[in-house]
Amino acid sequence: MIRLRGLRIGRRRDLVCRQVVELVTDYLEGALSPAQQRRFEAHLAGCPHCTEYLAQMRATISLSGMLTPDDLTPQMRAEFIEVYRRWQADDSQRDESD
Numbered sequence: 001m002i003r004l005r006g007l008r009i010g011r012r013r014d015l016v017c018r019q020v021v022e023l024v025t026d027y028l029e030g031a032l033s034p035a036q037q038r039r040f041e042a043h044l045a046g047c048p049h050c051t052e053y054l055a056q057m058r059a060t061i062s063l064s065g066m067l068t069p070d071d072l073t074p075q076m077r078a079e080f081i082e083v084y085r086r087w088q089a090d091d092s093q094r095d096e097s098d
Contacts, residue, residue: 015043020050024057 015023020043026032027040044051072080 015039017043017047017050020044020047021053024054027054028057028061 020040023032023036023040027037032040044054069077
């Protein structure tokens with residue numbers, strides 16, 4: 001069994017959408033093994049929803065690289081800080097349970 005960022009991938013051939021969503025960052029960073037990449041891309045070939053999700057992630061990454069702190073309103077900054085704090089708390093809880 002292979003474990004990537006807390007996700008277990010069995011020896012099954014096909015990925016399900018949830019696995020694709022959880023692996024999309026590794027895919028974009030080129031961190032998947034060749035076999036995992038083939039399985040990922042095979043799923044994309046037959047799933048328009050995951051293909052669209054990947055396109056949205058690429059667009060988000062591209063657009064977010066263009067933002068500067070001055071582009072954010074005070075409310076947006078506060079919301080981002082709150083989301084980050086919740087993410088950090090969730091990540092800490094996950095680490096404790098592993």
